[in-house]
Amino acid sequence: MTDRQIVACIGIGSNLGDAEDNVRNALLELAKLPSSSLTGQSSLFRTGPIDADGDDYINAVARVSTSLSAEELLQALLQLEQDFGRERSYLNAPRTLDLDVLLYGDQIISTSTLTVPHPRMTARAFVLIPLLQIDPFIQIPGLGAAHLFVPGVAKQAIQKIA
Numbered sequence: 440m441t442d443r444q445i446v447a448c449i450g451i452g453s454n455l456g457d458a459e460d461n462v463r464n465a466l467l468e469l470a471k472l473p474s475s476s477l478t479g480q481s482s483l484f485r486t487g488p489i490d491a492d493g494d495d496y497i498n499a500v501a502r503v504s505t506s507l508s509a510e511e512l513l514q515a516l517l518q519l520e521q522d523f524g525r526e527r528s529y530l531n532a533p534r535t536l537d538l539d540v541l542l543y544g545d546q547i548i549s550t551s552t553l554t555v556p557h558p559r560m561t562a563r564a565f566v567l568i569p570l571l572q573i574d575p576f577i578q579i580p581g582l583g584a585a586h587l588f589v590p591g592v593a594k595q596a597i598q599k600i601a
Contacts, residue, residue, distance in 0.1 A: 448501070469501050474505060497600070509540065519538055
């Protein structure tokens with residue numbers, strides 16, 4: 440754990456089972472993370488799979504304030520995925536729950552298990568649009584203002600559902 444609270448953004452996605460319910464329940468579980476509090480959440484959005492198989496995804500982004508280290512946060516998210524029955528049968532397989540650390544404060548992290556900012560977040564409407572809904576002025580460490588990447592994802596279908 441860190442000595443101070445860090446604001447982290449978490450990407451949430453599901454396209455197996457009751458995907459909408461999975462995302463809503465994941466938000467409830469994120470609010471229960473140790474040494475953390477849920478401080479913001481986007482609407483839910485429906486998007487088609489990108490580089491993946493299966494049904495449409497339900498996506499959202501959550502903002503948490505946490506004293507967990509980035510690695511501790513990642514491990515807590517991986518455990519939540521397991522709790523929701525996530526199976527990793529092959530790369531980009533359909534999933535009951537996918538949780539990604541998008542941002543961890545203003546840190547740039549590159550380890551064997553975690554890359555922050557998330558390496559594909561600027562190329563995905565299902566990340567950028569919900570993220571900007573939470574904070575229209577958010578900065579991506581090392582890359583700049585998130586809104587500058589929206590034109591690059593403008594052709595990706597995304598629909599607000601709740």
